[in-house]
Amino acid sequence: MDEQNLNQSSVNTEPQNQVQLKPIHPYRNSTIMYLIVIALLFGVFRLGYGAGQSGYSFDVREFKIVNQSGQGINVDYGLLWEAIDVVNRKYIDKDQIDQQKVLYGAISGAVRSAGDEYTEFFDPETLAQFRSELQGTFSGIGAEIGKSEGNIVVVAPLADSPAEQAGLRAKDIIVKVDDQTIVDWNVDEAVSVIRGEAGTQVRLTIFREGNGAPFEVTITRAQIEIKSVTLTYREVNGRTVAILKMSRFGDDTERLLNAAITELQGRNVAGIILDMRNNPGGYLETSVDVSSEWLERGKLVVTEARSDSDTITFNSSGSNRLGNYKTVVLINGGSASASEIVAGALKDNGKAILVGEQSFGKGSVQELIPLRNNTAVKVTIAKWITPSGKNLNQGGIEPDIKVEISSEDIEADRDPQLDRALEEVLR
Incomplete structure (x- = not known):
């Protein structure tokens, strides 16, 4: 150090x-x-369009939630209010109880009871x-x-x-x-x-x-x-390789990627390394747009499989500005969700070689649904499947060429994964 x-x-x-x-x-x-x-x-998520679409109604007068789907679920929420009332009346420092925190805590606990780490309630902060x-x-x-x-x-x-x-x-x-x-x-x-x-x-x-x-x-x-996209170059034996480092799929990704593509197209680039190591994900739609830069129109990027057996397919828009460049994708155990979508789409469509380590393996999609008073719920709505049919909840994407980084490499500031990617892109 x-x-x-x-x-x-x-x-x-x-x-x-x-x-x-x-x-x-x-x-x-x-x-x-x-x-x-x-x-x-982060993970992979989609922006929601509003609340109240769950099939349940809340009757405050009767403290009950009744399932509108006809499955016969009838839950009496009077117990919740009874417990809150006991605390408000009996707690030794009742004047110090923050009722807003009580509300948010109750909602958060209810949402987390789904048992899914990715489904959660967001208070305004x-x-x-x-x-x-x-x-x-x-x-x-x-x-x-x-x-x-x-x-x-x-x-x-x-x-x-x-x-x-x-x-x-x-x-x-x-x-x-x-x-x-x-x-x-x-x-x-x-x-x-x-x-x-x-x-x-x-x-x-x-x-x-x-x-x-x-x-x-x-x-x-x-x-x-942190910019979600950065562009650097590496000169090897008189040949130039563009290195696109993508750290997440966020609000600035489309703008920065467009600028990077415009720049590298103006240079005599022998190939591209798309470095998505330690990229934890972001917007699903952005991952589809990024994949489209390498794919012809209509090529399958990812399939969303929902609990009601419906599926939604996301296909390339056909931007395909980078499709003719030899491309190597770098992944590791920190590559998750949206980055796995891109890696899987390019691999399965024959547009890239994957180098590095097995990716994280998060194959679910969350939707961010805004609620009143600047709050929201992020809920898992689907699993996603690669073009080859792989559900990454059952394991991450395996690289075509496995290269690990040792403790000695880290201490010596070596990057054997990038070195191997350079070899492959110039091969």
């Missing part, structure tokens, strides 16, 4: 012997949440944070965080972020935040203590496989602005 990094963070390697860890397979049967770290979930993330502005440590088999894990630190400067790595398990053990926490709870204002510090206790005892890392949170 260089001097600048040491100024940003401090590391305590004294053993923390009282921690009980659950067995972990970081990228098997996992869930992911994109944090920078103020964040909630968390909704504003979620929207700011899609615009590429974050306040936090700069890491993608997920939950895997009961553990809160680092999917990947973002480039040049406080988390990266502190030495955090993919697959690190976060055991404690400051003095709080979070082994059994859900991602929302972990977010609430990891996130914070720029300039403040957070102390994480990390367990790293093969590293012995847990160790502590103190990280200074920062304001982070």
